[in-house]
Amino acid sequence: MKELSLNILDIAKNSVKAKAKLIEIVIDEKDGWRRLTIRDDGCGMPPEMVATVTDPFTTSRTTRPVGMGLPLLKLAAEQTGGTLSVKSSQGDDHGTEVTATFAMDHLDCVPVGDYAGTMVTLIQGSPEIDFSFTYRREGGEINLETAQMREILGDVPLDTPEVLAWVYKSLTAPEQP
Amino acid sequence: MTVQAMAEALRLTPLCVPEPDREVTGGYTGDLLSWVMGNAQSGDAWITIMSNDNVIAVAVLTDVACVILSEGVTLDERLLALAEKKSVNVFSTELSSFAVGAKAAALL
Numbered sequence A: 001m002k003e004l005s006l007n008i009l010d011i012a013k014n015s016v017k018a019k020a021k022l023i024e025i026v027i028d029e030k031d032g033w034r035r036l037t038i039r040d041d042g043c044g045m046p047p048e049m050v051a052t053v054t055d056p057f058t059t060s061r062t063t064r065p066v067g068m069g070l071p072l073l074k075l076a077a078e079q080t081g082g083t084l085s086v087k088s089s090q091g092d093d094h095g096t097e098v099t100a101t102f103a104m105d106h107l108d109c110v111p112v113g114d115y116a117g118t119m120v121t122l123i124q125g126s127p128e129i130d131f132s133f134t135y136r137r138e139g140g141e142i143n144l145e146t147a148q149m150r151e152i153l154g155d156v157p158l159d160t161p162e163v164l165a166w167v168y169k170s171l172t173a174p175e176q177p
Numbered sequence B: 001m002t003v004q005a006m007a008e009a010l011r012l013t014p015l016c017v018p019e020p021d022r023e024v025t026g027g028y029t030g031d032l033l034s035w036v037m038g039n040a041q042s043g044d045a046w047i048t049i050m051s052n053d054n055v056i057a058v059a060v061l062t063d064v065a066c067v068i069l070s071e072g073v074t075l076d077e078r079l080l081a082l083a084e085k086k087s088v089n090v091f092s093t094e095l096s097s098f099a100v101g102a103k104a105a106a107l108l
Helices: A004-017 A047-052 A069-078 A115-125 A146-153 A161-172 B003-010 B033-039 B053-062 B077-085 B097-107
Strands: A022-030 A033-040 A084-089 A095-103 A130-137 A140-145 B013-016 B026-029 B044-048 B066-069 B090-092
Touching: A004 A022, A004 A033, A004 A069, A004 A095, A004 A115, A022 A115, A047 A084, A069 A084, A069 A095, A069 B033, A069 B053, A115 A130, A115 A161, A130 A146, A140 A146, A140 A161, B003 B066, B003 B097, B013 B077, B026 B097, B033 B053, B044 B053, B044 B097, B053 B066, B053 B077
Parallel strands: A022 A130, B026 B044, B044 B066, B066 B090
Antiparallel strands: A022 A033, A033 A095, A084 A095, A130 A140, B013 B090
């Protein structure tokens, strides 16, 4: 992917498919490293699937023999000297957590890109799911919690065009929303 | 033109050729695998400097006729076995992606 935001979209869609109620996305930049964490409370995966999930010939889809979301994120991370890890549980605290690290000064490190567009796409596609988005970097932190938005908006659905426009604007505004 | 005929004309080194009679109908050059996945066409000769499991996977997904590893890149034993298992034709050349692409384009 040319941008990390496209990887995020790809991985978060897995969480949607896993019937998550809450999907947390955190980008944390510190000391030259970018750490991306995508955590959900979906159905989780059995250990044997976790073990092979970064193998490009594994997929939860039946329409093609290979699934490329996690393999490509792993490649993107490792190309910079970073790593990818996947933790998943099907027990009481079921869910999946994907963590990828990137050395930001590496030439092959892709930019974060249009994270606001990614969040709008995710909310638009699954307005019933709660998303938590945090982008922490030098000079400030951006945060969006759809659960908080719901409290304020009441019966107004999150995929209302005006709401989505506000999400995009608030995520790209230089100050805190 | 078959994969075999193209390889001979371009003097490519065969690494794994399970389907030598596969027809080459076009070409694509690219190293960003997600991009290649969306743009390479079935029957293309795909030129890349990348060599990992994902290259074999993308070759399967896009149904390219063959992969041409440029700039002296090759596959290790494990990747060769994977390419063989997935029936992916793979060649290698010392030429740059630009040079082998230009020669391939002249042939097609």
